[in-house]
Amino acid sequence: MSGVNSYEIDMHTHTINSDGRNTPYEVIDIAAKSGIKILTFTDHSGITHSNDIVGYAKENGISIPFMGLEVSTIFEGNKYHVLGYGKNLRIDDLEDYLLYPTEVKNKRFIKIIEALRDIGIVLPSNEDIRKGIRPDGTFAHPDKWMLTRTLIATYVAQNLNISINEAKGIFSDSDDPKNRRIFIEESLPVHERYLPTTDVISYLAKKGAGVILAHPWWECGRGNTTERVKSDIFTFAELGLHGLECESYHLTQEMNNEIKDIFRQLPHFHRIGGSDFHGDRRSSFGQRGVTWEDYHAFSKVISI
Ligand SMILES: [Zn+2]
Numbered sequence: 001m002s003g004v005n006s007y008e009i010d011m012h013t014h015t016i017n018s019d020g021r022n023t024p025y026e027v028i029d030i031a032a033k034s035g036i037k038i039l040t041f042t043d044h045s046g047i048t049h050s051n052d053i054v055g056y057a058k059e060n061g062i063s064i065p066f067m068g069l070e071v072s073t074i075f076e077g078n079k080y081h082v083l084g085y086g087k088n089l090r091i092d093d094l095e096d097y098l099l100y101p102t103e104v105k106n107k108r109f110i111k112i113i114e115a116l117r118d119i120g121i122v123l124p125s126n127e128d129i130r131k132g133i134r135p136d137g138t139f140a141h142p143d144k145w146m147l148t149r150t151l152i153a154t155y156v157a158q159n160l161n162i163s164i165n166e167a168k169g170i171f172s173d174s175d176d177p178k179n180r181r182i183f184i185e186e187s188l189p190v191h192e193r194y195l196p197t198t199d200v201i202s203y204l205a206k207k208g209a210g211v212i213l214a215h216p217w218w219e220c221g222r223g224n225t226t227e228r229v230k231s232d233i234f235t236f237a238e239l240g241l242h243g244l245e246c247e248s249y250h251l252t253q254e255m256n257n258e259i260k261d262i263f264r265q266l267p268h269f270h271r272i273g274g275s276d277f278h279g280d281r282r283s284s285f286g287q288r289g290v291t292w293e294d295y296h297a298f299s300k301v302i303s304i
């Protein structure tokens with residue numbers, strides 16, 4: 001660490017391949033300016049990784065030692081985000097299995113795209129939308145597997161010459177309904193749209209990946225309690241969970257005390273995570289991250 005709250009390792013970041021606002025190259029630029037030396041992309045249910053990306057990072061003094069991803073899961077009604085790390089996570093059954101929540105979302109977005117076409121909006125093909133086709137015909141993110149509200153709204157905004165926020169209102173289920181012109185319901189109840197947390201943790205652990213619970217207290221205040229999270233963490237630890245993202249923007253003093261107690265009871269646990277960088281108001285590089293000591297210890301548990 002080069003100072004108080006100034007981390008050189010960030011293992012939780014997002015790009016336009018999920019709900020981040022920046023390309024992987026832009027994220028690398030921003031991370032480099034913030035003094036980051038080790039970086040991992042953890043897009044939602046998809047892997048952002050290529051020789052080009054790793055090479056570009058290297059030119060900027062950053063090492064990307066692992067592929068990473070973040071999986072949306074559910075355990076007894078409570079949502080948990082699980083982070084997985086490995087030198088190679090591009091194993092077919094792993095990607096197919098972990099992409100399930102994304103596939104469910106994509107199916108709904110394809111219905112939305114079709115309904116937008118029905119009301120006269122001109123859109124590229126579904127495949128081209130996934131890849132983020134630009135007006136000049138090149139692709140913004142060739143590995144795209146996730147359709148997002150913002151992405152679709154970008155096309156609608158272009159079509160109708162309105163702002164992206166106004167465009168979202170046309171097909172959103174949460175924005176101002178007075179602008180809404182189409183509505184597509186969620187296709188499945190929430191517990192069927194997510195993978196079971198316990199299955200995802202044991203699956204990743206068995207494959208040899210490093211498995212971390214992201215921002216454990218994120219669901220608190222939305223139905224979950226610190227007490228429940230804490231007891232769930234002990235269940236997850238038995239299934240192979242390697243540790244927690246201890247620093248997150250959801251933390252309160254009470255939760256900090258719980259974390260201390262968890263680490264007292266599970267001394268083998270690792271403190272891994274990061275800024276959860278999205279290119280928005282969430283925390284920026286350097287504020288939250290991983291110490292070199294924790295990083296080296298965690299690297300040793302990863303065998304994939
Ligand atoms: Zn998350």
Ligand SMILES: [Zn+2]
Nearest residue numbers: 012014070276
């Ligand atoms: Zn995240």
